[in-house]
Amino acid sequence: MKISCNVLDRQYRMFESEYDAAALRVLKSGWYILGNEVKQFEEEFGKHMNAKYCVGLNSGLDALILSVRALGIGEGDEVIVQANTYIATVLGITENGATPVYVEPDEYFNIDADKIEEKITDKTKAVMVVHLYGQASRMDRIMEVADRHGLPVIEDCAQSHESCFQGKKTGTFGKIGCFSFYPTKNMGAFGDAGCVVTEDADLAGKIRMMRNYGSRVKYHNEIEGVNSRLDEMQAALLRVKLSHMDEITNERYVLGKRYYDGIRNPKIIKPETLAGVNHVYHQFVIRCAERDALHDYLEENGIQTQIHYPIPPHLAECYAWQGYRKGDFPITEEYASTVLSLPLYTGMKKEEQDYVIEILNGFRGEV
Numbered sequence: 624m625k626i627s628c629n630v631l632d633r634q635y636r637m638f639e640s641e642y643d644a645a646a647l648r649v650l651k652s653g654w655y656i657l658g659n660e661v662k663q664f665e666e667e668f669g670k671h672m673n674a675k676y677c678v679g680l681n682s683g684l685d686a687l688i689l690s691v692r693a694l695g696i697g698e699g700d701e702v703i704v705q706a707n708t709y710i711a712t713v714l715g716i717t718e719n720g721a722t723p724v725y726v727e728p729d730e731y732f733n734i735d736a737d738k739i740e741e742k743i744t745d746k747t748k749a750v751m752v753v754h755l756y757g758q759a760s761r762m763d764r765i766m767e768v769a770d771r772h773g774l775p776v777i778e779d780c781a782q783s784h785e786s787c788f789q790g791k792k793t794g795t796f797g798k799i800g801c802f803s804f805y806p807t808k809n810m811g812a813f814g815d816a817g818c819v820v821t822e823d824a825d826l827a828g829k830i831r832m833m834r835n836y837g838s839r840v841k842y843h844n845e846i847e848g849v850n851s852r853l854d855e856m857q858a859a860l861l862r863v864k865l866s867h868m869d870e871i872t873n874e875r876y877v878l879g880k881r882y883y884d885g886i887r888n889p890k891i892i893k894p895e896t897l898a899g900v901n902h903v904y905h906q907f908v909i910r911c912a913e914r915d916a917l918h919d920y921l922e923e924n925g926i927q928t929q930i931h932y933p934i935p936p937h938l939a940e941c942y943a944w945q946g947y948r949k950g951d952f953p954i955t956e957e958y959a960s961t962v963l964s965l966p967l968y969t970g971m972k973k974e975e976q977d978y979v980i981e982i983l984n985g986f987r988g989e990v
């Protein structure tokens with residue numbers, strides 16, 4: 624059997640006629656940028672998130688970049704962020720000229736909430752929290768520390784659609800929540816898309832202006848903006864997906880739980896879930912001391928896996944100027960050399976998953 628990391632057409636086929644109708648509606652409307660679909664989507668997603676404002680954008684990266692910028696954070700400022708994240712999180716900071724200050728992750732792959740305070744200086748301007756792999760971070764402790772120091776929290780929710788901490792959705796704890804709708808995300812579009820949600824009218828207004836060349840009124844450019852508009856087609860398709868998020872999220876949870884219950888191999892460390900959190904399994908990430916051997920063994924058996932992420936940002940080539948070395952963040956580096964993401968996607972069949980579990984349990988390794 625051949626198992627890919629992702630089979631994206633299955634999530635299309637699940638609600639095929641609804642997507643077709645939405646796409647045709649846009650094509651025939653004669654209006655393709657910043658129209659009724661985007662307006663409706665922003666209203667619906669905001670309501671769904673229980674957030675006052677939602678601003679549709681071109682991508683998750685733009686959501687991060689514009690959030691940091693709208694908060695007035697730039698050169699000379701520091702932003703606290705976990706060390707084991709995707710490069711986009713850190714780019715949200717460095718694209719604005721600010722400096723990322725890294726914190727090691729906890730055993731759930733999220734920022735270690737107990738190690739934030741020691742990194743706060745008089746240059747710290749925000750805390751960026753990433754709910755990695757689909758599980759909410761320890762938001763009670765994080766908010767307590769950030770509030771005590773008067774620091775805004777920016778949430779990177781690119782992987783955590785619908786994940787909650789103590790019943791409250793990720794993206795609604797901090798000053799602003801940043802979402803990606805990249806096709807492989809839990810709420811994926813059919814192209815690039817993203818958004819922010821916030822309770823802050825000023826912040827929402829600023830980002831709304833920034834996304835369209837810095838103008839509220841056409842050709843009246845109040846600030847130096849960018850082009851980061853969510854288009855009508857993606858908005859229309861996302862409205863369909865949003866209406867099915869309960870079902871989509873539940874399916875991923877069931878798939879994650881089946882992996883968790885089915886994998887019984889002492890060489891494999893399974894991902895644990897923090898108490899009070901619902902894991903939405905954007906990725907099902909196992910750890911293995913013989914990771915590379917396990918990867919090759921799975922490959923030989925037709926199973927594709929991925930590594931999220933092999934090189935942490937502090938060791939990335941593009942950030943050599945930050946001056947970090949191997950060994951500076953040992954937990955992060957240990958994760959980078961042991962993590963492996965198993966295939967898990969909308970529409971994955973039971974027999975496909977059973978096969979992955981059977982092969983995994985048959986891994987004997989080198990010793």
Ligand SMILES: *Cc1c(COP(=O)(O)O)cnc(C)c1O
Nearest residue numbers: 682683684709711712781803805
């Ligand atoms: C995907 C992702 C992003 C960026 O989203 P894009 O829409 O691809 O720009 C940011 N942060 C994390 C954690 C992600 O996984």
